[in-house]
Amino acid sequence: MLGVVAGFFAGVTLGIIAGFVPGIHSNTLAGLLAACSVPLIVVFGIDGISVMIVSMMVVYTFADILPSTFLGVPDPDTVLSVLPAHNLCLMGNGEEAVRVSALGSLWGFVFCLPLFALFMIFLPSVQEYVDWGVGLVILLAAGLLIVFSKAPSWSFAVFLVSGLLGIYAMRFSYFSFGVFGIGEILLPLLTGLFGIPVLLTSMRALSKPAEQTFSGLMISQGSIIGNGIKGAFAGAIVGWLPGFSSGTANALLAVRRSSEKMDPREYLVSTSAANTANAVLGLAALYALGRMRSGAMVTLASFDLPSVYLLVLAAGAAALAGYLVTVSSSKLSRVIMHLDQKIIARGVLLFLVGMTVIFCGPFGVLILILSTLVGLVPGMADIPRIFCMGAIMLPVMLFTLGILNF
Template sequence: MLSGILLGTVLGILCGAVSGLIPGIHANTVAGLLLSLQALLLAWFEPVVIASAMFATLVTHTFLDNVPATFLGIPDAETSLAVLPAHALCLDGRGEEAVRISALGSAAGVALSLPLALGFVLVLPALQPAIDWGIGLIILAVGGYLVVVSESPGWAFAVFAVSGILGVFALGCSYLAWPAGGESGVLMPLLSGLFGVSVLLGGSQGKMPEQRFQGLDIPAGALRRGSILGSAAGALVGWLPGLSSATANTLLTSVVGYDSNPREYILATSAANTVNAFLGLAAFYAISRTRNGVMAAISALEDMPPATAILLAGALAAVGAYLLTILFSRAAGLFSGVNVRALNRAVIIFIVMLSFVLCGPFGILVLLLATAVGCVPALVNIRRVYCMGAIMLPVMVYSFGLA
C-alpha cells in the first residue's frame, strides 16, 4: 500500500500544480477527471493510488493557488480576499515575500490540522444536529458585526445585500451556465468580477517595481496568531456544511485586517485554506458528509482506502507543495519592469475569455454584474470585504432552508 500512496502523491502533486497555477482549474475538476477514468486506472493501479492522487491534488492546490493571485491579481474561491493584500505587496516589489508567507501559512495549517481533526472527530459528531441548525445564525452574526463596525454601515449593508442577491442569482441559476466549469464553475466569474476585474480596472499605472526578496517581514507574534486564527477558521468551515475557504476569509477579516495587517492576513487565510482540506477529509470519514468535490469523488470510488492512507498522502503532498511554492515564488523577478496597465488589460481579457469558456454567455453576464458591484466599495470608500455577501447570503439561504 505504501508504494501506491507514494505513486498517488506524486501524481497528485503534479495535478495540483496545474490546477493551482492555472486560474479557472480547480482541484475538484481534476478529481472529477480522475473519477471518470476510474475504470481505466483501476486496471493498472490500486484504489489507494486514485484516492491519494485526489487528496494530494487538493492539498497541493491550497499551496499554489496564491501564486497567480499574487502576481496576476486573479482570485478564485479560496483567494478571493487574500488576493488584495498579496497583489498589493507585489505592486510594492514584495511579490516573492507574499508567496513565501502564504506557503508558510499553509505549512502551519498542515501541522495544526491533525490535532484539530482528532479533536473534532471525537467531540463534534454527537453535536452535529445542533451545529447544522446554527450555521446560518453564525454567518448572520458575522455579517451583521462586519456591517456595524464599518466606516459607513449604510453603504456596507447595501454592498453586502446587493452582492448577496447576485450570489443567490448566480448560484441558483448556475444551470444556465455551460457544463465545462462544473456546478461551481460560476464562482469563477462571480468572484473574479467582485475581487479581480473591478480592482484591475482601477489599478496602478506605470511599471511594476523591481521585485526583491529581503526576508519575511512578519513578527513572531503575528506568525503564531495568524497560524492559530487561520487554522481555527479553516477547521470551522472544513467541518460545517455549506461553508468554504471564502467564508473563512470573511470570518478572519473580523479579527485580522487585510489592509492593516496584510502579511498576517495572507498567512492566516493560507492556513485556513489548507486546514479546510484536511478537516473536510475528517468530516467525510467521521460523519460521512462530503464538504467539497474531491471528497465527493473519493466517496464514489469502488473501494475507499483507510483515512490514515489518505492523510499520509496529504502530508507528503504538503512537503512537495511547499517546496514547489518556494520555487515558483522566485518567478517574481520576471515581473520587474512590466507595464502594469498592459498586464492588467491582459489579465482582464484572460478572465473574460475564461468566464466564457467555463460558463458561456451566462458567465459573461455574471462577470459584468459582479464587476459593477465590485467597483462600488472604492467609490464610497469602504472595504471590499462586504462583497463577500455573494458567498455568505447564499449560505444563509441554504442553512435556513429557503432554497
C-alpha cells in the same frame, strides 16, 4: 505501493497546475478525474487515485496564492487574500507575500492535525446539535463586518446587492452550461467581484510596480504561529459546519473593529492556514460524518475509501511538497513584475473571459458582467472589497436557516 507513489506525484503535479493557472480549481480537476476513473483505476488502483485527489487538493491550497499575488486574480478559496498579496507585490514584496502565505499554509496543516483527531472522535455525537446554528453564525459575522466598517450604509448596500446576485447565480446555476457541461458558477461570480476590478485598475495604472526585492520576512515567528493557530481554527469551523467555505472563513478572520489596522502579512498567514486546514479537515468530516464539503471530497467518496491514516500521511507529504514548490516559485515575481503590467492584465482579462465562456457559457458571461459592475462599487465608495463576500455569505445563511433552497 507503486500505484500509491505514482498517484502522489501525479496529484502534486495536478495541484501545481490548478494553483498556477488562473480560473482552474482543484474541484474542477477532481471532476475530470472522476470522469476518467475507469482507466485511472487500472493504472493507479483505488488507493492511488485517492492519494492523487488528496495530494492535489493540499498542494493546490499552497500554490493558488501565486495568481493572486502576481496577477491579482482571485480564487474562490482565497479570494480575500487578493488585495493584501497583490498590494505587497506592487510595493516590491511579492516574493515575501508568497513565502508568508506558504508558511501560513504549512502551519495550518500542522495545527489542524490535533483538530483532525478531535473531529474523528467527537463529530458524530455533536453534529446534529449545531447544524441549525450555522446561519446565525454567518448573520453575526456579517453584522459585525458591516457595523464596524467606516461606511456602514455603503457596506450594507454592497453586501446586500452582491448577496442577491449570489442567490440569483446559484439559483439558476444550471443555466451555466459550457463546453464540458454545467460549469462552476463561482468562477464568473467571484472573478467579477474581486478579479476584474483589480485587473482594470492595473490597466489604468500609470506607474510601474516597485522593483522586487527580498531581504527576509517582515513578520515575527510568534506572529506567524499565532495567526497560523487562528487560521487553523477558522478552517476547522468551515470544515465542520455545512455550507461554509474557505472564503467564509476568510471573512470571519477579517472581522475586527475599524480602528484596528489589518496587517497584510498576518492576514495572509491566517487565511492561508484556514484554506489548508479546511481542505484537510474536510477529510475528517467525510470519514466521521459521511459529509462531503468540496468537489474533491465528492470525487473521493465515489470510490471505496482507503485507510484514513494513508490519506493523512499523503496530505502531510503533499503539504511539504506544496511548501517547497511555492517558495521556489516565489522568485517568479522578479520576472513577472518586470513585464508590462498592462499587457499582462489585458491577457489575463481575456483569459478569464474565455474560461467563463468555455466552462459556463452565455449565462456565465451575464453573471461575469453583473458581478463586475458590483465589484467596481467598493473602489468608488472607498470601502473594503470584503463586503462583496455577501455573494457567498447571504445565500448560505438563508439556505441554512431554511429560508431558501437551491
